[in-house]
Amino acid sequence: MGATLVILRKDLLIEIRRKDSVISMIFFGILLLFVMNMAIGIGRKVDPELAAGILWISILFSSVLGLGRTFSLEKTNRCIDGLLVSPVAPSSVFVAKNLVNLSFMLISEAVIIPVFFALYGDNITVRLAPLLATVLLLNFGFSSVGTLFSGITAATSRNEVLLPLLLFPVITPLIAFTVKATGEIFAGVPFGEYSSWLRLMAAFGLIFSCAGYLLFDYVMKEN
Amino acid sequence: MKNLTYLAAAYGIVWAGLFSYLWYILSKQNVLVGRIKALEGDD
Amino acid sequence: MKDDLTDRILVVLSSVLMLTAVYMIFFYAPTERVMGIVQKIFYFHLPLAFMAFLSYFVAFVSGVLYLVKKDIKWDIIGSASVEIGVVFTTLVLITGSLWARPIWNTWWTWDPRLTSSLILWLIYVAYIILRMSVEQAERRATFCAVMAIVGFIDVPIVFLSARLWRTIHPVVIKSKSIDMEPAMISVLAISMAAFLLFWITLIRIRSRVDFMELRIRNLEKIKRGGME
Numbered sequence: 001m002g003a004t005l006v007i008l009r010k011d012l013l014i015e016i017r018r019k020d021s022v023i024s025m026i027f028f029g030i031l032l033l034f035v036m037n038m039a040i041g042i043g044r045k046v047d048p049e050l051a052a053g054i055l056w057i058s059i060l061f062s063s064v065l066g067l068g069r070t071f072s073l074e075k076t077n078r079c080i081d082g083l084l085v086s087p088v089a090p091s092s093v094f095v096a097k098n099l100v101n102l103s104f105m106l107i108s109e110a111v112i113i114p115v116f117f118a119l120y121g122d123n124i125t126v127r128l129a130p131l132l133a134t135v136l137l138l139n140f141g142f143s144s145v146g147t148l149f150s151g152i153t154a155a156t157s158r159n160e161v162l163l164p165l166l167l168f169p170v171i172t173p174l175i176a177f178t179v180k181a182t183g184e185i186f187a188g189v190p191f192g193e194y195s196s197w198l199r200l201m202a203a204f205g206l207i208f209s210c211a212g213y214l215l216f217d218y219v220m221k222e223n
Numbered sequence: 224m225k226n227l228t229y230l231a232a233a234y235g236i237v238w239a240g241l242f243s244y245l246w247y248i249l250s251k252q253n254v255l256v257g258r259i260k261a262l263e264g265d266d
Numbered sequence: 267m268k269d270d271l272t273d274r275i276l277v278v279l280s281s282v283l284m285l286t287a288v289y290m291i292f293f294y295a296p297t298e299r300v301m302g303i304v305q306k307i308f309y310f311h312l313p314l315a316f317m318a319f320l321s322y323f324v325a326f327v328s329g330v331l332y333l334v335k336k337d338i339k340w341d342i343i344g345s346a347s348v349e350i351g352v353v354f355t356t357l358v359l360i361t362g363s364l365w366a367r368p369i370w371n372t373w374w375t376w377d378p379r380l381t382s383s384l385i386l387w388l389i390y391v392a393y394i395i396l397r398m399s400v401e402q403a404e405r406r407a408t409f410c411a412v413m414a415i416v417g418f419i420d421v422p423i424v425f426l427s428a429r430l431w432r433t434i435h436p437v438v439i440k441s442k443s444i445d446m447e448p449a450m451i452s453v454l455a456i457s458m459a460a461f462l463l464f465w466i467t468l469i470r471i472r473s474r475v476d477f478m479e480l481r482i483r484n485l486e487k488i489k490r491g492g493m494e
Contacts, residue, residue: 148416152409156399165395166413169388170420173427180431200430204423211419215412218333222405226304226368233307233364234288237314240357241464244350245277248471255478262485 071154321351
């Protein structure tokens with residue numbers, strides 16, 4: 001537990017000093033919001049479900065940028081060797097990196113989502129509490145799978161290309177649940193009607209965080 | 224009649240796919256058999 | 267070459283079974299009333315899908331065995347079955363599409379089963395791309411084992427999500443349930459057996475190719491060692 005916090009603190013400190021990951025994530029997310037506005041026709045009103053799709057595409061694609069950086073940070077100057085030699089269990093590295101990814105995602109979402117509402121918010125009901133729950137559950141599932149895969153791709157020669165290729169097919173169910181839930185939140189449907197989607201998202205996150213926790217050992221040893 | 228075309232296309236593609244894959248791995252195998260023989264023959 | 271002989275027997279046997287299946291499909295099995303002759307794609311479509319699923323299951327099991335035992339054998343078997351699974355899934359998607367066109371008047375619908383097969387195809391194509399991007403053998407084996415395990419864990423979730431997505435979002439076109447007559451079932455069984463034999467043949471040859479490559483690498487290493 002202590003080691004987890006140390007790694008988490010170290011990564012967050014580096015990010016606070018350099019700010020490059022989060023800034024590129026935010027910029028890319030907003031860029032995607034603009035690009036999609038052009039793709040559907042500038043200024044066109046979108047219905048809630050389409051809006052949900054647009055929001056999540058921007059967030060997911062921008063989050064992949066951050067994921068790719070989690071381990072390349074350790075790769076420069078071969079910090080990863082130190083991490084491997086140290087008595088820190090690989091599974092606590094997994095938890096730490098997972099939390100790092102979660103916090104990067106949260107920070108970037110804190111900017112991207114308000115921008116999204118400014119651009120597409122006309123037909124959309126804003127309900128903060130359920131939206132926050134959806135965001136947290138998505139981040140949980142996404143970064144659990146993503147941390148495991150970024151551990152894998154960091155050891156390959158084509159890190160940035162490979163990560164989205166591995167990640168997106170596996171998280172398609174999560175994306176489906178999330179877009180469905182968000183669409184209904186945006187449409188102003190009562191909570192009882194979409195709570196089942198949230199439960200499924202939580203189940204996805206739990207399953208893959210356990211899988212990642214168990215499998216990360218093997219991945220780390222090959223780095 | 225038009226349906227028969229779809230049926231024929233499906234069967235054709237399945238066989239073409241399966242047998243070209245079989246052919247592909249068999250030819251790969253033959254090349255490797257040759258290489259192993261060459262390597263072992265040198266000793 | 268004992269393996270060679272077994273291969274030949276397997277290929278001949280599965281071809282004979284396959285021809286029998288084809289004969290029975292056209293001259294024994296009744297033509298389905300609603301869908302007509304196109305329904306006969308089914309006798310290939312279903313065994314292909316089943317074998318694809320079997321491949322992914324084998325890949326999952328050999329992934330677990332590799333991580334536990336660290337024996338490269340399991341990596342080779344796993345990768346062989348993923349590759350064959352992708353070939354079979356591709357054929358499933360194509361035959362499904364050719365079936366959908368005359369029956370549903372479209373090449374593609376987001377029916378749960380179609381969607382799930384497509385997602386599975388994507389997951390395992392990603393596996394093959396991952397395999398191509400890692401050079402070192404043990405590292406590649408570990409990463410591929412992890413991917414095979416994660417991919418297979420995802421399979422039931424993918425099926426569930428595709429199903430739920432649709433029940434809440436109904437489409438006009440519904441996949442017809444097929445009432446199977448006894449004659450149809452026996453034809454399907456023979457077809458299934460033919461594909462199973464063919465699948466076993468493919469797995470055997472495909473994994474042997476990898477074993478041979480391993481052997482070549484070892485032989486070359488010994489030779490290089492001897493020269494230095």
